[in-house]
Amino acid sequence: MATKRDYYDILGVSKGASADEIKKAFRRAAIEHHPDRGGDEAKFKEVNEAYEVLKDEAKRKRYDQFGHAGVGGNGGGSPFDGFGGYGGQGQNVNFDFGDLGLGDIFSSFFGGGQQTGAGRRAQRGRDVETRVEITFEQAVFGTEAELNLNIEDTCEHCKGTTVEPGHQLQTCDQCGGSGQVVNVTRTIFGNIQQASICPKCNGRGKVPEKACSVCHGKGTRVKSQRIMLKIPAGIDDGATIRLREHGEAIANGPKGDLYVNIRVKPHKKFTREGDLILSDEHIDMVEAALGTEIEVETVDGPVRMKVPAGTQSGSDFKLSGHGVPRLKGETRGAHIVTIIVETPKKLTKRQQELLQAFRAESTPKRKFWH
Numbered sequence: 001m002a003t004k005r006d007y008y009d010i011l012g013v014s015k016g017a018s019a020d021e022i023k024k025a026f027r028r029a030a031i032e033h034h035p036d037r038g039g040d041e042a043k044f045k046e047v048n049e050a051y052e053v054l055k056d057e058a059k060r061k062r063y064d065q066f067g068h069a070g071v072g073g074n075g076g077g078s079p080f081d082g083f084g085g086y087g088g089q090g091q092n093v094n095f096d097f098g099d100l101g102l103g104d105i106f107s108s109f110f111g112g113g114q115q116t117g118a119g120r121r122a123q124r125g126r127d128v129e130t131r132v133e134i135t136f137e138q139a140v141f142g143t144e145a146e147l148n149l150n151i152e153d154t155c156e157h158c159k160g161t162t163v164e165p166g167h168q169l170q171t172c173d174q175c176g177g178s179g180q181v182v183n184v185t186r187t188i189f190g191n192i193q194q195a196s197i198c199p200k201c202n203g204r205g206k207v208p209e210k211a212c213s214v215c216h217g218k219g220t221r222v223k224s225q226r227i228m229l230k231i232p233a234g235i236d237d238g239a240t241i242r243l244r245e246h247g248e249a250i251a252n253g254p255k256g257d258l259y260v261n262i263r264v265k266p267h268k269k270f271t272r273e274g275d276l277i278l279s280d281e282h283i284d285m286v287e288a289a290l291g292t293e294i295e296v297e298t299v300d301g302p303v304r305m306k307v308p309a310g311t312q313s314g315s316d317f318k319l320s321g322h323g324v325p326r327l328k329g330e331t332r333g334a335h336i337v338t339i340i341v342e343t344p345k346k347l348t349k350r351q352q353e354l355l356q357a358f359r360a361e362s363t364p365k366r367k368f369w370h
């Protein structure tokens with residue numbers, strides 16, 4: 001909790017900033033840090049998180065009063081929802097795309113997060129989303145990608161227990177070990193008792209005798225992590241790979257999951273439809289009329305293909321087994337070649353004469369004008 005930056009600092013505005021100033025500051029910062037414009041994704045999320053709170057009058061008020069603890073619970077009522085560390089907030093950043101006009105780019109990217117309901121204690125770290133861009137061929141044949149993340153990892157000193165090594169846990173003095181505190185509210189109907197999670201021990205009933213001296217009792221630390229990700233052959237643009245327990249760490253619980261969104265760069269020559277690879281090949285009208293054999297560029301290299309006599313422009317031919325491998329099974333889709341017949345734009349005198357002679361031999365379909 002202590003490592004979370006102040007929301008006003010993140011947006012670079014003063015505590016007394018107007019709603020309009022906050023909105024302007026958000027726009028500037030979001031554009032600056034937008035990952036699609038080469039910005040830092042972690043910063044981008046931070047900016048969005050800050051704006052999510054400061055644009056909302058009620059949340060901003062709670063934040064001013066209670067700090068991060070007042071707004072961590074996804075809008076929940078308890079000012080203590082946010083306790084339990086950064087990973088315990090169960091809060092999914094809601095991007096305000098209306099303000100940026102970038103909704104289409106990100107709607108699929110950040111859509112997959114899991115939320116912990118407001119007021120419930122999160123028992124695992126937060127899910128993290130990232131993305132990887134690969135080439136057309138890498139998507140077809142599979143590849144390995146290196147991910148570099150800068151996220152909360154388990155504190156190596158206390159192994160995520162929050163306790164300084166050599167020390168014990170002791171019963172929480174705030175809740176007496178029950179993990180709950182009871183608030184009594186007086187109303188005209190009598191006293192209403194409401195139990196909530198003990199903010200001191202986060203519901204565990206125990207607190208460290210001495211907090212870990214490295215993470216100060218948080219159980220986690222921000223660390224840069226390198227993960228090698230195996231991307232299977234046949235993966236398509238927009239697919240998401242989940243790596244279980246590779247997300248953010250949390251004290252006394254498993255890590256969240258890591259979601260990796262795969263972006264496939266467009267290819268100069270090939271397009272893709274499911275397990276089919278599509279491309280065009282150009283031939284001239286004589287080849288189309290007489291038939292020919294051409295070399296077709298495929299992801300496996302050049303492949304020879306017969307074009308029969310009388311081929312019309314726009315005809316499709318299938319090269320079996322040169323398409324995309326199916327994710328399940330050993331088989332591959334086909335490569336579909338569309339033949340484009342080119343009509344010559346310039347003819348030599350001799351070619352003109354030959355074509356006129358050719359025409360004289362043909363059955364006229366329409367009246368000639370010269």
Ligand SMILES: [Zn+2]
Pocket residue numbers: 155156157158159160162163212213214215216217218219220
């Ligand atoms: Zn520690």
Ligand SMILES: [Zn+2]
Pocket residue numbers: 172173174175176177178179180198199200201202203204205206
């Ligand atoms: Zn307690």
